Every structure is written in structure tokens, then in C-alpha cells.
Amino acid sequence: MQRVAEQIDSPGDKLLKLTTSFLQPRLLTACGFPFRQEQLHSNIEAECQDDFMKIRVGFNGSFSGLVYSAGYSYDPDCMYINGSGRDYYEFYIQLNRCGTLGRNGQHDDTRKHPTKNLMWNTITVQYNSLIEEELDEHFKVTCEYGYDFWKTVTFPFLDVEVATGNPVVFTLQPPECYMEIRSGYGATGARVAGPVRVGDPLTLLIYMRSAYDGFDIVVNDCFAHNGAAKRIQLIDEYGCPVDDKLISRFRGSWSESGVFETQVYAYMKTFRFTGSPALYIECDVRMCHGRCPSQPCHWRNMKSVSRRSVDTPASVAPRLSENISLFQSLRVLQEGEEDDEITKTAALLVALLVAARGWQRSERRTPLHAYVPHKGRIK
Known part of the structure; x- marks a missing residue:
């Protein structure tokens, strides 16, 4: 799966483009014989405003699935698309609804210094309207603002x-x-x-x-x-x-x-x-x-x-x-829950540490294969 993210600045707003394409075809079965069919892929654009995100979703074929904010499929206001077979849809996500969260880029007094604010929402594209599958997609759409919401x-x-x-x-x-x-x-x-x-x-x-x-x-x-x-x-x-x-x-x-x-x-x-x-x-x-x-x-x-x-x-x-x-x-x-970002960072650090120790052990083993100019056991 290949994902390309491109951000375009334009006067008055920021346009975030997320394009997703699948390089591998989908393997299906008909009458006991496998055949290949090209899978739908989606193209998502997000227009960021002070009170909402305007999302445009296009498909390379008719879409009859669901699009909703992750974790809010039970809320009708957060279920944006109940596919009608079209290949293009538009909808709005309010910044104070449906799991949209924000983060400030610095701890300084924002009344005196410019600041950077991020607002994001995770969108699920579910291709089958009845069941969730591994083929479903999840997009974290992020809007970046170089100012506070005065x-x-x-x-x-x-x-x-x-x-x-x-x-x-x-x-x-x-x-x-x-x-x-x-x-x-x-x-x-x-x-x-x-x-x-x-x-x-x-x-x-x-x-x-x-x-x-x-x-x-x-x-x-x-x-x-x-x-x-x-x-x-x-x-x-x-x-x-x-x-x-x-x-x-x-x-x-x-x-x-x-x-x-x-x-x-x-x-x-x-x-x-x-x-x-x-x-x-x-x-x-x-x-x-x-x-x-x-x-x-x-x-x-x-x-x-x-x-x-x-x-x-x-x-x-x-x-x-x-x-x-x-x-x-x-x-x-809650107590005992971990922040996803911290968990990912910790996992990456552990992986790097394990790799570094493995490299150090291989470096130590290398001299043992060299010629030893004296008799006796090497301790």
C-alpha cells in the first residue's frame, strides 16, 4: 500500500491532500476458482477552516460502504457517508465533535508569541456496510493552524x-x-x-x-x-x-x-x-x-x-x-492506559536498542576469528 501526503498552502486556508492507492490486486473466489479484481481506492482532500474540516472523498468506482469518525459509528452526526453507489462525496467535520482533538505545539504564553495548533480526526473508510474487514482504511486528517482561535x-x-x-x-x-x-x-x-x-x-x-x-x-x-x-x-x-x-x-x-x-x-x-x-x-x-x-x-x-x-x-x-x-x-x-504516541516511540527505541546491542555483539565476536599468537584458552 502506498500513501502520499501533500500539503498545499493557499490564502485564507490550508488544503491537505491525502491520496491512497493500492499496488496489489485483490484476490477473490467465484465458483471455487480464484480470480483477481482491482480494488477500490480512495482519494481524500481536507479543507481546514476555523470551525470545521471540509472533507472530499473520491473513489475509482462506485462506493456503497460507510465513512465515519473512528469510534463514533454509533452517532448519526458522525456517520458521514452511507454509500449510495456514487464515486464522490463531500462532508463536514466540526472541530468540537466526533473525536476531533487538538494539540498546541508549544507551552509558551500564546498571547505574546505566535503558536502552532494541530487539530485532527481519524476517519474510517469501511468498504462493506455491514462488517469491518482488514481492507478498510483509516486516515488521520490533520489541520495545522499557525495561530490560536481568537x-x-x-x-x-x-x-x-x-x-x-x-x-x-x-x-x-x-x-x-x-x-x-x-x-x-x-x-x-x-x-x-x-x-x-x-x-x-x-x-x-x-x-x-x-x-x-x-x-x-x-x-x-x-x-x-x-x-x-x-x-x-x-x-x-x-x-x-x-x-x-x-x-x-x-x-x-x-x-x-x-x-x-x-x-x-x-x-x-x-x-x-x-x-x-x-x-x-x-x-x-x-x-x-x-x-x-x-x-x-x-x-x-x-x-x-x-x-x-x-x-x-x-x-x-x-x-x-x-x-x-x-x-x-x-x-x-484512565489509570493504566498508555498514550499511543508514547507507546510507539518507546517501541521504536527498544527496537533500536536491540539492534544496537546485536551490532555490538557481532563486533565483539569478530576478533575471536583472528589469529591468536599464543597458546592457551581464550577467556
Whole structure:
């Protein structure tokens, strides 16, 4: 089997081409006599966008099998193709669904340095719609982004009048926000760049940055899910933890170093859904020009812990942005499970070590075949 991978850069997106061709024909049997038939082969292209991967799959003949995300064949949203006999198909994979996972290429503070992010999904091409066979193919489609997923919020309007002799109106540049997960409890831990284990302490951070002062942020309706139907709520509509054994309430801080930046963060312990190593954390975020309407568990007021408390209305109504959804994905291992990449690397190192020792033994044996100029036993 020959596989060729080619990545093409184009403005605004990255196009990843994966071509798979089989050099050996398939041996079948009819009426007890073997005959050879050329096997189907597939050509896969992936177009990478900020929220999804667009996948194009072509075959050299009619395809009546299945294409789905590995491990998610039971979820209708992750079963992309139930072959109808065509030779070309297109479908979309959401970055927060169906086992799509990500990894950051470095542990540095990504707010100050450019970073590289990888998002990948493993796709299974099953040629028989009823059974899995050794001829089925598995593709790990990877998208590489040279940036973090900062999202710009949208306000109904953000015009500010300037008190001068003539009326002047200018538009403020809206703020951006971003979510990430760090190891340990605290905003200064290393950014998670690989698998974590059940029970590991983590910190969920949401950043907001703007070139202008006067913006506020609230976080509510945080959910955890496995990329399919399993889903639990972590933070409710008031910004309060639903189960404080899983996540704390949000805290916050702000700075004015070059840009106006606010960060809110909550502590959580790693968990996972039964049988699902993929864990997704999603939160709704709203930003305000002016002070956001207070809520029982607002990060600015750590003393307000009652969900039933009623806040006095603000004297000036703030301008609210539209809700945006931020997410992060994690690969969660149970105790005793090993990371596939680490296992492969360890196996390779063991193989190299065995080969090196074999070479050293052969080098040692070579002088024993040479002439020995004295009598006696060689020890």
C-alpha cells in the first residue's frame, strides 16, 4: 500500500491532500476458482477552516460502504457517508465533535508569541456496510493552524460620540476572546499540549483583549460532552457551578500592558465519559461595553454566592455583544492506559536498542576469528 501526503498552502486556508492507492490486486473466489479484481481506492482532500474540516472523498468506482469518525459509528452526526453507489462525496467535520482533538505545539504564553495548533480526526473508510474487514482504511486528517482561535465578538453598535465643536462619531474596534486549558490550579501553569489523566488538576481560562478600555466579560452555560450524545452542564446560566466537585466558580484579573486584557478562570478536575477518551469543554461568553449586568456568580464579586440573589439594575444599560461559544478538547486517559504516541516511540527505541546491542555483539565476536599468537584458552 502506498500513501502520499501533500500539503498545499493557499490564502485564507490550508488544503491537505491525502491520496491512497493500492499496488496489489485483490484476490477473490467465484465458483471455487480464484480470480483477481482491482480494488477500490480512495482519494481524500481536507479543507481546514476555523470551525470545521471540509472533507472530499473520491473513489475509482462506485462506493456503497460507510465513512465515519473512528469510534463514533454509533452517532448519526458522525456517520458521514452511507454509500449510495456514487464515486464522490463531500462532508463536514466540526472541530468540537466526533473525536476531533487538538494539540498546541508549544507551552509558551500564546498571547505574546505566535503558536502552532494541530487539530485532527481519524476517519474510517469501511468498504462493506455491514462488517469491518482488514481492507478498510483509516486516515488521520490533520489541520495545522499557525495561530490560536481568537474570536471577535459582534455588537449591535459601538459608536462613541466625541464632545467637540462638531459632532464626531467613531467606531470602537470590538474585543477578542479565546479559551485555553492549563495544567494544575492557577493561571500560570503550563498549557496542556497532550493527553491528561482522570483526576489531574486543570485550569480553564478565558481571555479577553481589546485596544480600548471599558469592556467587561461574563461566562455562563458551560457544558462538557464527549463529541456525541453524552453531555453534562458544568456552569449554569447564572455563572454558578452545577457541581463544585467538577469545577469551581470563575475568578478573574485584568491588566493594561500594551492592550487591555481580562482573564477569567475556573479550576476543574479531569474526568471523562464512560468509554470516551475525547472530552470537550464549551462555554457561552458575552462581552459588554461598560459593566456587564451583574449575576449571582459574577467573577468580579466572589462574595455573591447565592444563586437566588437579586441584583440592583445598573444605572446605565451596557451594550451587550452577541453570545459566542468557545471550546477546548482534551484526550483523557484512565489509570493504566498508555498514550499511543508514547507507546510507539518507546517501541521504536527498544527496537533500536536491540539492534544496537546485536551490532555490538557481532563486533565483539569478530576478533575471536583472528589469529591468536599464543597458546592457551581464550577467556
